[in-house]
Each structure stands twice: as structure tokens, then as C-alpha cells.
Amino acid sequence: xxxxxxxxxxPRRYRLVADxxxxxxxxxxxxxxSLLPSEPALMAEFSVxxxxxxxxxxxLRAEGLVVTExxxxxxxxxxxxxxxxxSDRYRAELEQVRSGGLTTSFTVDRxxxxxxxxxDKEFRESPATSPVxxxxxxxxxxxxxxxxxxxxxxxxxxxxxxxYLLLDMVAGTPVADPANEPWPGGNTSQLHxxxxxxxxxxxxxxxxxxxxxxxxxxxxxxxxxxxVITRQTYVEAKVxxxxxxxxxxxxxxxxxxxxxx
Amino acid sequence: xxxxxxxxxxPRRYRLVADxxxxxxxxxxxxxxSLLPSEPALMAEFSVxxxxxxxxxxxLRAEGLVVTExxxxxxxxxxxxxxxxxSDRYRAELEQVRSGGLTTSFTVDRxxxxxxxxxDKEFRESPATSPVxxxxxxxxxxxxxxxxxxxxxxxxxxxxxxxYLLLDMVAGTPVADPANEPWPGGNTSQLHxxxxxxxxxxxxxxxxxxxxxxxxxxxxxxxxxxxVITRQTYVEAKVxxxxxxxxxxxxxxxxxxxxxx
DNA sequence: CAGTGGTCTAGACCACGCT
DNA sequence: GCGTGGTCTAGACCACTGT
Numbered sequence: 001x002x003x004x005x006x007x008x009x010x011p012r013r014y015r016l017v018a019d020x021x022x023x024x025x026x027x028x029x030x031x032x033x034s035l036l037p038s039e040p041a042l043m044a045e046f047s048v049x050x051x052x053x054x055x056x057x058x059x060l061r062a063e064g065l066v067v068t069e070x071x072x073x074x075x076x077x078x079x080x081x082x083x084x085x086x087s088d089r090y091r092a093e094l095e096q097v098r099s100g101g102l103t104t105s106f107t108v109d110r111x112x113x114x115x116x117x118x119x120d121k122e123f124r125e126s127p128a129t130s131p132v133x134x135x136x137x138x139x140x141x142x143x144x145x146x147x148x149x150x151x152x153x154x155x156x157x158x159x160x161x162x163x164y165l166l167l168d169m170v171a172g173t174p175v176a177d178p179a180n181e182p183w184p185g186g187n188t189s190q191l192h193x194x195x196x197x198x199x200x201x202x203x204x205x206x207x208x209x210x211x212x213x214x215x216x217x218x219x220x221x222x223x224x225x226x227x228v229i230t231r232q233t234y235v236e237a238k239v240x241x242x243x244x245x246x247x248x249x250x251x252x253x254x255x256x257x258x259x260x261x
Numbered sequence: 262x263x264x265x266x267x268x269x270x271x272p273r274r275y276r277l278v279a280d281x282x283x284x285x286x287x288x289x290x291x292x293x294x295s296l297l298p299s300e301p302a303l304m305a306e307f308s309v310x311x312x313x314x315x316x317x318x319x320x321l322r323a324e325g326l327v328v329t330e331x332x333x334x335x336x337x338x339x340x341x342x343x344x345x346x347x348s349d350r351y352r353a354e355l356e357q358v359r360s361g362g363l364t365t366s367f368t369v370d371r372x373x374x375x376x377x378x379x380x381d382k383e384f385r386e387s388p389a390t391s392p393v394x395x396x397x398x399x400x401x402x403x404x405x406x407x408x409x410x411x412x413x414x415x416x417x418x419x420x421x422x423x424x425y426l427l428l429d430m431v432a433g434t435p436v437a438d439p440a441n442e443p444w445p446g447g448n449t450s451q452l453h454x455x456x457x458x459x460x461x462x463x464x465x466x467x468x469x470x471x472x473x474x475x476x477x478x479x480x481x482x483x484x485x486x487x488x489v490i491t492r493q494t495y496v497e498a499k500v501x502x503x504x505x506x507x508x509x510x511x512x513x514x515x516x517x518x519x520x521x522x
Numbered sequence: 523c524a525g526t527g528g529t530c531t532a533g534a535c536c537a538c539g540c541t
Numbered sequence: 542g543c544g545t546g547g548t549c550t551a552g553a554c555c556a557c558t559g560t
Contacts, residue, residue, distance in 0.1 A: 014549085049552095050551085051551090052549060052550080070557050
């Protein structure tokens, strides 16, 4: 304030604070997982108002460099182990189902033990919206069983998925009963129990920033995008299931193999 | 968007403002590309301080829902036509190469006319870093031809890619000469000219926020993540090319089909 | 309890884009 | 010049996490 003519052509203060903190993190002065100075400490060190400090931290958060934990402080983001989500998981699942093993593609994908695995579920019947109807190849309004899941490993939400099944395919069957979830063998097994052996999967992958409510459910900090996978499960030419899967993108890499021979 | 239990139960005003604006954008009340109310207008409408309005807008910006232009205002993000990037493009490319057509997977993917297509290129020889060596299945330090490309359509950068080839496979061949880029038929054709007919592709897909350099080169605003595709090109069991492709995630959806039969 | 970040206010001045 | 967003200040009160 007493810095009378402080034209903004000069570096902005929150920028300087962010640059300096970024430098310290990159240089290892602030190692991954360790605490940054508190906001009051940064105010004192850089002689700026709290809002300026917070703006600097917001910038670093948006870059995915730091994470902030309520009541505790702001940390240099710890390295997250990346799990491989292989397209061969469906083949493995199919084989396990045939041999009677207990698994879902979730546990195969994430190498999580069955005992560490839990989920929230919410079933309802709903008419197909246009995009979903198109993915099924049916008329909009066709009645579906809509199932929403939140998958957790070690209590931490890892992915959400919304699965759609044609209602007249599942009505009255054990698949339509939430009490049977988690279902050993997952979707592949469920469809198998209905007399369908899946023959192909199509996945359309997009990425975008999490919206506020997803960030809440999946407990992801700023600066982390999510994968949105739209999956169609085929039995021959017929689509028997459509699912939309949301996974924080910092935890996984999607792995696809395309054979040309 | 159902509300989600959050640490805070009190009404957070900036959240309410953001939720309402998000609702209007989704409902089409504020169509893509059009202006949101100005900050003073929002202050009046919601009876909040300017800082609160700005926090709401920052949230929407981080979600990729709006973009702000200095001196002009904040806009609902204009709809970007999403192009499908199909895993069958490699098959198509292979067939076109065999029939003598002029194309690259880039033009097939993005449905861009050959005449609208341009690129920057930069070739050099470099020793394989550990991760790249591992993808090739060779010793670190093995000499490679490293080629960096920036692909443009209608003058606008669309994707960057860094391609690696084993140097002793291409040294002295036309493939190693930058003057031959853009090469009709792309990588498939180049490898074909070296006597390799590709038999499989493996793609590992990750997503993250763009770093400053990438945001600059690809001209992407905040709130847009990028896909990072690590591609291995196989001839039987041998990896003949490794590429890292960076594409802004708001422009494409990746499309994979997995046959189980 | 003390210390941390989260939210909010009310002002000020500056830089940019347009007309 | 006027309206837009960008930066910054100096306070205030609240909620969460630890001892």
C-alpha cells in the first residue's frame, strides 16, 4: 500500500509467492508429502495479505502441485501409485467366472483384495435418456434398471459407476436385487447368470475436470482430472449393458491393445 | 446434481452462486459461448461481496465450465466439437497404405482435409531414457531417432507428439530426413517403407492438467486436462516405435473395442 | 485449548477492451 | 470514458484437527 506506484506490469505478488513455493517443491526443499509454511507464516515471510497468500496456494492447487487438508495445512502433493487398468481385464474376468472364482473387474483392475472392497449402491428403474438409448440401440424412454455404485478400497472412494440394464431383461431376477451386491464375479457373472455370455466391450474415454460434487464424492483435490469411460457390453451385435465410469485420473493408466494381424 | 455430504453444513454462499450458474448453463439459460452476468450484477443478484462472486466463478473455471476474458467478461465455455479417435484408425491406415492412399492417422482421426493440415517438426538423435528403453525392451542409452511434432488443423495446434525409432533401424533412410515430413501415410507407411508391417498397437492412456508449456503451445484455457497417450507399435513381439502423444482432452474421445470371442 | 484453513465482507486501485 | 475482470488489503467469524 505504501509501495505507492505498484503498477501491475510488475510481477504480481501472489505470483511471486507461488513461484517461490513451486521452486522449493521442485528443488526438494519441500519434499513430497511434507507441510508448506502456514498461511500466517507466508504472510509474514512475503509481507502480503492473507488473500494474496491464499491466491498463490490456489494456483499451486490448480496445478496439482499441492493439496490442502482442513485444519492441518497444505502439503506438497505426495506421489500417488498409478494402477494399470488393462483392457485384458474383461478376458480375465470372463475366465474367472467360468472357473467359478470370486472377483469383479474392480478387484482385478485395482489389485485390491476382496476383503478390502466395499461399495455403496442405489438401484432404480428409469426411462432411457436419448444418449443412453442410442448406446443401447433402443427407443428413448425404454425402461431401464439404473444402478449407481461408489467403489471403495480401504474405505477410500476410488471410482463411481452408473450401470444401465434393459429392464425387461432383468426384472424379477436376482440381478435386480440390490441385496445381492456386491455380486461375486461382477457384471460378467451377472450377465452370465441371465444367460448372456459377453463377446465384446467398447469403451469411449473422455477426460475432464471433476465437477464440485464428484470432487466431494471421490475426495479429490484440485488439479486432478477424471476419466469418464462410457462402456458398452456386447453379446454379438446386441448391447446388453451400458455403464458410465468415473475415475480420478491420477490413480490409473488405461491400457489398450489393438491387434491388427 | 444431488447434493453431497460435505464437511461444511452451513450454506456456503459462493457454492450457491456457483450451483445456480451451473444450473443455468446446463439448462441452456446461459447458452454455450454467451456471457454470464458481470461480477457487479452477480453481487447485486445474490447480495454477496465481490470476493464471493469471484470465488464462485473460480470454481466454475476450474471445472472447465466457463472461460474468462480480460476486460470482456466470463463466458459459458463454447461447445467444442468432440472428435472420435477410434482404435480402428490403425487398421484403416494400414489398408490405405496398402492401396496407396495419402493419409496419416492424424487426418483420418480428426477428419481434417490434407490441405488444412500442417505441422512443426524437430528431429534429433538421442540416447534412450530408462522409461523409453523399457517400452522398447532395449538397454537404456540405446541410440534413438527422436522426432517432435506439433500438428495443426486450420492453423490451430491440435496435438503434439514425440516419436522414437531405433536409430540403427532408420539411420540413412528417408524416414530419418525431416524434409520428407509430412510423410503421406504417416508412421504406418514409414515403417512399411522400412520393411515392417505393423501387427499390433498398445496404448497407455493417462490424463493430467497441462503444464504451462503445453497450455501455451496448444493454446488451451484453464480447466482443460490433456490426454497423454504412450503408444507402442509392434511387429510381432518387437516394439518398432514408441510415441508420446499429448492431446487436449476437450477435443476428443478415445474409442476402443475389445473383442472377447 | 491453540493453530490451521474456509468463508465472507467492504473497500481500493490497476489493466484491459470497446466505443 | 466506461464497464469489464485482476490484484490487493485488513479485517472478521467459523469449522476442523490436534494436544
